[in-house]
Amino acid sequence: MDIKKLSTKxxxxxxxxxxxxxxxxxxxxxxxxLINKNAVKKKDVVIVTDIGCSSKVYDYIDVNAYYSLHGRAxxxxxxxxxxxPELTVIGFAGDGGTYNEGIAxxxxxxxxxxxxxxxxxxxxxxxxxxxxxxSTSEEGFKxxxxxxxxxxxxxxxxxxxxxxxxxxxxxxxxLEFKQLEEIIEKAILHKGFSFIDILQxxxxxxxxxxxxxxxxxKLGDNxxxxxxxxxxxxAIEWDYDYKEKSKIALGIFYQIDKPTFQDKWINLKKAAYKxxxxxxxxxxxxEFQ
Amino acid sequence: MRKKFTILIGGEAGQGVAKTSLLxxxxxxxxxxYVFIYRDYPSLIRGGHNFDVITISNEPVFSQEDNYDLIIxxxxxxxxxxxxxSKNGGFIIGNVGFGARQNRKIINLDLQKxxxxxxxxxxxxNNDILAGYLFKYFGLPLNPLLKASKDEFGGxxxxxxxxxKGYNLAKTEKKLFEPSSKRGKYFLSGxxxxxxxxxxxxxxxxxxxPITPATPVLHFLAARQAENNFSVLQLENEIxxxxxxxxxxxxxxxxxxxxxxxxxxxxxxxxxxxxxxEIPLVVYLSQRTGPATGVPTYSSQGDxxxxxxxxxxxxxxxxxxxxxxxxxxxxxxxAFYLAYKYRLLSLLVLDKHLSESYFSFDKIDRPSVxxxxxxxxxxxxxxxxxxxxxxxxxxRAVPGQGPVVRATSYEHDEYGYTIEDQKTAxxxxxxxxxxxxxxxxxxxxxxxVSTYGRGKNLVIGWGSTKGAIIDSLPxxxxxxxxxxxxxxxxxxxxxxxxxxxxxxVILVENNVTGLLGKLIAQETGYQIKNKVLKYDxxxxxxxxxxxxVKKYIK
Numbered sequence: 001m002d003i004k005k006l007s008t009k010x011x012x013x014x015x016x017x018x019x020x021x022x023x024x025x026x027x028x029x030x031x032x033x034l035i036n037k038n039a040v041k042k043k044d045v046v047i048v049t050d051i052g053c054s055s056k057v058y059d060y061i062d063v064n065a066y067y068s069l070h071g072r073a074x075x076x077x078x079x080x081x082x083x084x085p086e087l088t089v090i091g092f093a094g095d096g097g098t099y100n101e102g103i104a105x106x107x108x109x110x111x112x113x114x115x116x117x118x119x120x121x122x123x124x125x126x127x128x129x130x131x132x133x134x135s136t137s138e139e140g141f142k143x144x145x146x147x148x149x150x151x152x153x154x155x156x157x158x159x160x161x162x163x164x165x166x167x168x169x170x171x172x173x174x175l176e177f178k179q180l181e182e183i184i185e186k187a188i189l190h191k192g193f194s195f196i197d198i199l200q201x202x203x204x205x206x207x208x209x210x211x212x213x214x215x216x217x218k219l220g221d222n223x224x225x226x227x228x229x230x231x232x233x234x235a236i237e238w239d240y241d242y243k244e245k246s247k248i249a250l251g252i253f254y255q256i257d258k259p260t261f262q263d264k265w266i267n268l269k270k271a272a273y274k275x276x277x278x279x280x281x282x283x284x285x286x287e288f289q
Numbered sequence: 290m291r292k293k294f295t296i297l298i299g300g301e302a303g304q305g306v307a308k309t310s311l312l313x314x315x316x317x318x319x320x321x322x323y324v325f326i327y328r329d330y331p332s333l334i335r336g337g338h339n340f341d342v343i344t345i346s347n348e349p350v351f352s353q354e355d356n357y358d359l360i361i362x363x364x365x366x367x368x369x370x371x372x373x374x375s376k377n378g379g380f381i382i383g384n385v386g387f388g389a390r391q392n393r394k395i396i397n398l399d400l401q402k403x404x405x406x407x408x409x410x411x412x413x414x415n416n417d418i419l420a421g422y423l424f425k426y427f428g429l430p431l432n433p434l435l436k437a438s439k440d441e442f443g444g445x446x447x448x449x450x451x452x453x454k455g456y457n458l459a460k461t462e463k464k465l466f467e468p469s470s471k472r473g474k475y476f477l478s479g480x481x482x483x484x485x486x487x488x489x490x491x492x493x494x495x496x497x498x499p500i501t502p503a504t505p506v507l508h509f510l511a512a513r514q515a516e517n518n519f520s521v522l523q524l525e526n527e528i529x530x531x532x533x534x535x536x537x538x539x540x541x542x543x544x545x546x547x548x549x550x551x552x553x554x555x556x557x558x559x560x561x562x563x564x565x566x567e568i569p570l571v572v573y574l575s576q577r578t579g580p581a582t583g584v585p586t587y588s589s590q591g592d593x594x595x596x597x598x599x600x601x602x603x604x605x606x607x608x609x610x611x612x613x614x615x616x617x618x619x620x621x622x623x624a625f626y627l628a629y630k631y632r633l634l635s636l637l638v639l640d641k642h643l644s645e646s647y648f649s650f651d652k653i654d655r656p657s658v659x660x661x662x663x664x665x666x667x668x669x670x671x672x673x674x675x676x677x678x679x680x681x682x683x684x685r686a687v688p689g690q691g692p693v694v695r696a697t698s699y700e701h702d703e704y705g706y707t708i709e710d711q712k713t714a715x716x717x718x719x720x721x722x723x724x725x726x727x728x729x730x731x732x733x734x735x736x737x738v739s740t741y742g743r744g745k746n747l748v749i750g751w752g753s754t755k756g757a758i759i760d761s762l763p764x765x766x767x768x769x770x771x772x773x774x775x776x777x778x779x780x781x782x783x784x785x786x787x788x789x790x791x792x793x794v795i796l797v798e799n800n801v802t803g804l805l806g807k808l809i810a811q812e813t814g815y816q817i818k819n820k821v822l823k824y825d826x827x828x829x830x831x832x833x834x835x836x837x838v839k840k841y842i843k
Binding site for chain 1: 474475493496517519525530531533539540541543558559562618664689690695697698
C-alpha cells in the first residue's frame with residue numbers, strides 16, 4: 001500500500017522540521033509493509049493518541065483513531081482491544097503524558113500484556129505548553145518553570161518498562177530512521193504489550209540532536225533479546241542524563257512470549273459488537289425467586 | 290390487616306450476621322412473607338459491631354423498623370446496644386451466659402455444648418443453630434430454610450446438619466402470623482437489581498475498581514460472566530476504569546462502570562471526555578456519606594450536585610435514580626437503552642441504603658425498552674463519525690467495519706478531525722444539545738415521576754427514600770408522595786403540575802442542604818421551604834419520615 005493512502009489531507013501543525021513527522025512517516029511505512037504482507041488490515045488499525053505534540057498525529061494518519069485526554073492513551077487502548085481483539089491498536093504519546101500524568105497506566109498495562117503497541121515521543125520536555133521540564137528531562141535542564149535548572153535525576157523509561165513486565169521493550173530515534181521503522185513493524189507484530197521509547201529531539205525547546213548524534217549506537221544483531229538481565233544492564237547503561245561518557249543504545253532490548261491479556265481472558269474472544277445477545281429478562285431474575 | 294415482625298441480628302464482623310439474615314430473608318420470602326433487610330456495618334473486617342434488621346410482613350414492606358420483636362445476639366454487645374429498642378413483649382435469643390435487663394425476656398442456648406455434639410462443627414455455626422431453632426419456635430416448616438441455605442451457600446452437609454439440629458432442639462412456642470397468599474416472590478437487593486438489569490440489557494463489559502458500596506455489583510457480575518459470555522475487568526484505578534470503558538464502548542462493546550462518590554470524583558475528566566466524544570457509557574454510582582472518605586459504609590444522597598455537573602465544559606447527560614430494586618432493574622435497562630441510542634452518558638444513581646438492602650416483590654415488572662448497540666450494519670465509505678443530524682444523533686459505526694471511525698477529546702468537524710474555527714464549534718455544540726429535545730420526549734414516556742397516596746400535602750423525594758416514604762403514608766393522611774426518578778433531563782412540566790395541585794410541599798432528602806430542592810427551584814422556579822433533611826449517615830425509617838413530615842402537614 002502506498003503510504004499516501006495512509007495520509008489524511010489535514011493541515012500539519014507541527015513546527016517546521018519537527019521529528020514527529022519522521023515518527024509518523026516511519027509508522028506509515030511500517031503499516032504499509034504489514035498491510036502488504038497481509039499481517040495487518042487497514043480497516044482494523046486503530047491509533048490512540050494522548051495530548052501534546054506527539055499526539056497531533058491523530059489528524060494525519062488515515063486510519064481509525066481515538067484522541068484521548070492527557071495521560072490517558074493507554075486506558076482506551078486496553079478498552080478497544082478488550083472490545084475487539086481483532087483490532088491492531090497503536091498508541092502515540094509523549095513523555096509528559098506517559099511518564100508524568102499517566103505513569104500508573106504504563107506500569108499496569110505492561111503487566112496486563114494486552115497485544116498492543118505504545119510509542120512514546122520522548123523529547124524530555126513539555127513542548128506544547130512551551131518548554132517545561134518532564135520527568136525525563138536531564139539534570140540541569142533549564143525551562144520557564146525551572147530557571148535554576150532541574151535538580152532531580154531523570155526517570156529511566158526503558159528500565160521501568162522492563163521491571164513493570166513489558167514483553168517487548170525498545171528504544172529508537174528518528175535520527176536512525178530505517179531502524180525506527182523496523183522496530184515499529186516488529187513491535188506491532190509482537191503478540192503482547194510493546195513499548196518503544198523514541199528519543200525525539202524537539203527543535204524548538206530541547207534540541208538534543210548534537211548530543212544524540214555523538215552518543216547513540218545500535219544494538220548488534222547478536223544481542224540476546226531473551227535475556228532479561230542483559231536487557232536491564234543495557235537499559236541502565238544510560239540514565240537519560242547528558243554526560244560526556246553517555247552511551248545510548250538503540251534497538252530491541254527485550255522480547256519474550258507470554259500469555260496476553262486476551263489469552264488469559266475467559267470471555268469475548270471475538271469482537272463484542274458481533275456477539276448476538278437475546279437475553280430473556282425473566283430468566284435473568286429467576287434466581288431471586 | 291397488616292402485621293409485622295422485626296428481627297435484629299447482631300454480632301462482630303465475621304460471625305455471620307449478613308449470612309443469617311440472607312438465609313431468613315430468602316426462606317421467609319419463599320414462605321410467602323414480604324421481607325425487608327437493612328444492613329448496618331462499620332468499615333472493618335473482623336470485630337466491631339454489625340447488625341441487620343429483618344422485617345417480615347404479610348403486606349409489602351420497603352423500609353427498616355426502629356423497634357424489634359426479636360433480637361438474635363451473636364455477642365453480648367448486641368444486647369447492650371439494642372435492648373433499648375426491644376418492643377414490649379419482645380425477646381432476645383443468644384448464647385448461654387448472655388444477659389439482658391431484668392424486664393427483657395431472654396432465651397439462652399448452650400451453643401458450645403450443642404455444637405460439640407456435631408462432628409466437624411465449630412462456633413462459626415452458632416448462627417445456623419439459632420436459625421433452625423427459631424424456625425421451629427415459630428412453627429415454620431424446616432424445608433424452606435434448608436432450601437435457602439442450599440441456594441445461598443451450596444449444599445453443604447454440615448450446614449444442613451447444624452440447621453436441623455437447632456430445629457429439633459426447639460418447641461413451637463408462638464405461631465407467626467400467616468403470610469400473604471401470593472407465592473413466588475422475588476427477593477433481591479439494589480446491587481443485584483443493577484447487575485441483573487445490566488445482564489438483561491445485554492452488557493458486554495463491566496469495569497470497576499473496588500469501592501464500598503458499589504463493589505457488590507462487581508462481585509455479582511464477575512460471578513456471572515462465564516455463563517453469560519461478557520467480561521468483568523478490575524483495573525488499576527478509577528481514572529483507568531472510566532477511560533478504558535470509553536475505549537471499550539468506542540470499540541463496540543456495551544459498557545458499564547461502577548463506583549461510589551470518591552471514585553466518581555476521579556472519573557470526572559472521563560465524563561467530560563464522554564461529553565465531547567459522544568461515546569455511549571453507563572455509569573453506576575452508589576452514593577455513600579461524604580465529603581472525602583466520610584462515613585464510607587453508610588448512606589447519603591449527597592452527590593446529586595456532583596452528578597448533575599460532573600465534567601468540565603457543557604454537555605447533556607442522563608441521570609436516573611430508582612427507588613427500589615424492582616425499579617432499579619428497569620432503570621438500569623433504560624440507562625443502557627438511552628445511552629446507546631443517544632450516544633450519551635447515563636448515570637444510574639443509587640446509594641448504600643438501596644444498593645445493600647434486600648426487598649421482596651410479588652413480581653419484577655416487564656422492561657418497557659430494549660437496549661441496542663445501535664451500530665450501522667454497513668456504514669458508508671464516506672462515514673462521518675460526527676455527522677450533523679437534525680436530532681443530534683450521529684449514526685454509530687465501530688473500528689473494523691471498514692470506513693475510518695474517529696473519537697476525539699478535541700472540538701472537531703463531522704469526520705472527527707480537530708478544528709478551532711468558530712463556525713464549526715457552534716455547529717457541534719448545537720448538535721450535541723439538539724439531542725435534549727428528543728430525549729425529553731422519550732423520557733416523558735418512561736414514567737420520570739411517580740405518585741403514591743392522595744392529599745393536598747405533597748412530599749417530594751428521590752432515590753432510596755422511596756421505601757420509607759411509602760411505608761409512612763398510612764400514618765400520614767392527606768399526604769401524597771411525588772417520587773422523581775429522572776433528574777436529568779428534568780421532568781419540569783410534570784413536577785410543576787404536581788406542585789401546583791398541592792397546597793403544601795415538603796421535601797424529604799438524605800443530605801444536608803436539600804439538593805433536589807435546589808434543582809426543583811432551578812427547573813420550576815418553586816422554592817420549597819419545608820425540608821425534612823437527615824444527614825446522620827443513616828437512611829430514613831418510616832418513623833423518621835412520619836416525625837419529620839408531621840411538623841409541616843397542613
